[in-house]
Amino acid sequence: MTYHARCSDGRGQSVELVLKQDICDEDLEGMKEVYQSAGWLKHSTDVIGQVFDASNVKVIVQSGDRIIGFGRAMSDGVFNAAIYDIVVHEEWQNRGIARRILGHLLDRLKGVSCVHLISTTGNEEFYMKCGFRKVKTGMARYVRAEQRDEYLE
Numbered sequence: 001m002t003y004h005a006r007c008s009d010g011r012g013q014s015v016e017l018v019l020k021q022d023i024c025d026e027d028l029e030g031m032k033e034v035y036q037s038a039g040w041l042k043h044s045t046d047v048i049g050q051v052f053d054a055s056n057v058k059v060i061v062q063s064g065d066r067i068i069g070f071g072r073a074m075s076d077g078v079f080n081a082a083i084y085d086i087v088v089h090e091e092w093q094n095r096g097i098a099r100r101i102l103g104h105l106l107d108r109l110k111g112v113s114c115v116h117l118i119s120t121t122g123n124e125e126f127y128m129k130c131g132f133r134k135v136k137t138g139m140a141r142y143v144r145a146e147q148r149d150e151y152l153e
C-alpha cells in the first residue's frame with residue numbers, strides 16, 4: 001500500500017512524499033545511505049534486508065525516487081509491539097518526517113495494548129513529544145559492552 005503526504009523542502013515550498021508499506025531489494029542501497037547519513041555505519045544491505053523482513057509493520061518514505069526515511073515495528077497484533085529504526089536522512093531532518101513515520105506506524109499498531117521502544121541517546125525528546133513516556137519497570141540486555149555502558153543503569 002502507498003500513501004502520499006507533504007512536507008517542507010526547507011526553503012518554504014512544499015514537496016510531495018510517498019509512504020510505502022512494502023520494501024523491495026532495490027530499496028536496500030538507498031536505505032543504507034539513510035542509515036549512513038545518520039552515522040549508523042554497520043548496516044549492510046544484507047542486514048537491512050534481514051531486519052526489515054523480520055518486521056511485520058514497516059514504512060519507507062520517498063521524495064521522488066530518493067529514499068529519505070523509514071521505520072519498522074514488530075507486533076503480536078494484540079498485546080505488544082516494539083518500534084525500531086526510525087531514521088531520517090540528515091538532509092531531511094527537522095521537517096516533521098519522523099513524526100509522520102511514527103504516526104503511520106502507531107496508526108497500524110492501534111489496538112495493541114503496549115507499544116514500546118528504546119530511544120537512541122539524545123533523541124528521547126522526540127519520542128516524548130510524540131506521546132511516549134519512560135517505563136517504570138523497563139529492562140534490557142545488551143551483548144556489547146559499549147551499549148551496556150550507554151543504555152543500562
Ligand SMILES: CC(C)(COP(=O)(O)OP(=O)(O)OC[C@H]1O[C@@H](n2cnc3c(N)ncnc32)[C@H](O)[C@@H]1OP(=O)(O)O)[C@@H](O)C(=O)NCCC(=O)NCCS
Pocket residue numbers: 038084085086087088089092093094095096097098099100118119120122123124125126129
Ligand atoms: C530522531 C530523528 C528520527 C528525528 O527525525 P526528524 O524528522 O528530524 O524529526 P521531526 O522533524 O519529525 O521532529 C518532530 C518533533 O520532535 C523534535 N525533535 C526531533 N529530534 C529531536 C531531538 N533529538 N531532541 C529534541 N527534539 C527533537 C522536533 O524539534 C519536532 O518538534 P516540534 O514538533 O515541536 O517542532 C532523526 O534525528 C534521526 O534520524 N536521527 C538518527 C537516527 C536515530 O537515532 N533515530 C532514533 C532511533 S530510536
